[in-house]
Amino acid sequence: MSALTGLLYAVLVAYLAGWYLDKWTGNFSLLLFLMSVVTFFYWVAERWHFLPHRQAAASELLRQDQERRTKLEAQGIKVDNQDVQAAQQAVLRQPWWLDWTAGLFPVILLVFGLRSFLFEPFKIPSGSMVPTLLVGDLILVNKFHYGIRLPVLNKKIIENHPVQRGDVMVFRYPEDPRMDYIKRVVGVPGDEVAWRNQRLFVNGQEVATEAQGPYFDQDSLRERPLYKEKLGAVEHQMLVDRMQPLRFYMDSARGPFPHADQCSYTIEGVSCKVPAGHYFMLGDNRDNSRDSRFWGFVPDENIVGKAVVIWMNFSDPKRIGRFH
Structure with missing residues (x-):
């Protein structure tokens, strides 16, 4: 033995x-x-x-x-x-x-048991959620907020809160479910979501934003325009340069994604109808985030949980706490 x-x-x-x-x-x-x-x-x-x-x-x-x-x-x-x-x-x-x-x-x-049913720790590896979450933030994810799921299989057995616009969600990356991603929910099933001319529209209405002045981005080492955005009941900050040249978002190198027929791409941006059981995700660092604009929707079975708190950042302990 x-x-x-x-x-x-x-x-x-x-x-x-x-x-x-x-x-x-x-x-x-x-x-x-x-x-x-x-x-x-x-x-x-x-x-x-x-x-x-x-x-x-x-x-x-x-x-x-x-x-x-x-x-x-x-x-x-x-x-x-x-x-x-x-x-x-x-x-x-x-x-x-x-x-x-x-x-x-x-x-x-x-x-x-704790990691499967209650809370799971994650480390933020990239700047796609700046300024809400910074590289090096250690966060806790509530595993039961959206329902109880079987470990490993990730099969939901008990319902809990529905996914809401504005939630910061951790999910299994649709193109490689072995990887975990974190983004903000901007579209729930049935929503019409559009990202046109560097602005977000949900169900035909532009999401309200308010300029907050410049933000010094540690990744690019330059100042970038900072905005306050309200999605549902959640107010949060996000970065976007509305003077940046427009781009084509669909990643043609990887081919069409599931339910790609629900999206249309133009020189102005992308517009999608969110199918049942799926969600449309964006990073808060809108110009530096590879999200649903590129690879499509997140299916419900890929959900890991809701990000709720920063429990440590060894470079800046003052960041400990809730990020909304």
């Missing part, structure tokens, strides 16, 4: 090393699930097999010691007071391979 445990840990280290070195994309939810299953089997084996065997061996050791003492005393031989407790403790001691498997099962199960 120790050799098998060593092999399992070698595979785990190799997997994590390859993930860290970008040799492949990891799936942390699946990894935690598999670790929970493996350590559970070790925990069951320890409780019902290995521990009873060690306890039986310790009891037998005590019985043999008492039998030896009785025989020696019957022969009139003085018996030294030898302590058998140390030997018993050595027999009862859990081997390392059980310590690092069965012993970790409660911890891994707790982490798996």
